[in-house]
Amino acid sequence: MIVITIDQRKSRSGPDKVESLLSRLASDYEATRGFERTAGDEIQGVFEDGTVAVILALDVAHTGEWSVGIGVGSVQTPMPRETRAGRGPAFEYARDAVERAKNTSASLALSGPGDEAERLEAELQILALVNARRTDSSAEAGILVSKGLTQRQVAASLEISQQAVSARLTSGLWYEAARLADVAGRALDSYSMTMDEGEPA
The missing domain is CATH 3.30.70.270 (Reverse transcriptase/Diguanylate cyclase domain)
Incomplete structure (x- = not known):
């Protein structure tokens, strides 16, 4: 749990x-x-x-x-x-x-318990620091993408070029961070489920 x-x-x-x-x-x-x-x-x-x-x-x-x-x-x-x-x-x-x-x-x-906690903590802390250090413009574009908008739609919404949207997402490591968050979430899920079978030494 x-x-x-x-x-x-x-x-x-x-x-x-x-x-x-x-x-x-x-x-x-x-x-x-x-x-x-x-x-x-x-x-x-x-x-x-x-x-x-x-x-x-x-x-x-x-x-x-x-x-x-x-x-x-x-x-x-x-x-x-x-x-x-x-x-x-x-x-x-x-x-x-x-x-x-x-x-x-x-x-x-x-x-x-166990070594998995240390690894997961390191991943989540890196993600938290990436989130904290994004510029406002990068965060603005990334939030729209996370809601399901395409880069073209984000560009139209923000009235900027699609190239500018791509640059903001790249500088903010949006896709990389989203992938790591997904992997960490699934790993936390598996780690938590092992507790039903008894905590590791």
Whole structure:
């Protein structure tokens, strides 16, 4: 199982943004157990789908307003209806991950048993840094492509040449990052499913 813990950065010097994030995540992502505020400015959700978990984690980390911790492991069953009542190693790993995420430039970390966690964390942190360092123009073109538009359609929408769209996508590593995110999501899915068979040593 996959548990994601998200903690607001610099919450003491700014307004509480938890409720608005909870609303957005409930609208945009399907969870096994939806996000709930667990304590203060921290929220937690439970997922079975690794691809969804990766997309969500990168989405939230990209804002720069949150630290995102992904925990992978077993959970006590039957799972309670409320996320904050959940127990098990996945929740403990998520706690470790979010604390480490606070000290990374990617604002994201992943914890779990075995070597696979370290590899997945490295991939996700690279993706988070690529996302963070894109120019606004590259991000604008990439978001439209991610919604299913062709480069020609993006060019028409932005009133620029198709060549300019291609250049923006290339500079932002959009296709490469999308491929890595897809691979990482499927790998996280497989890694999580092994927890049903017992955690590796």
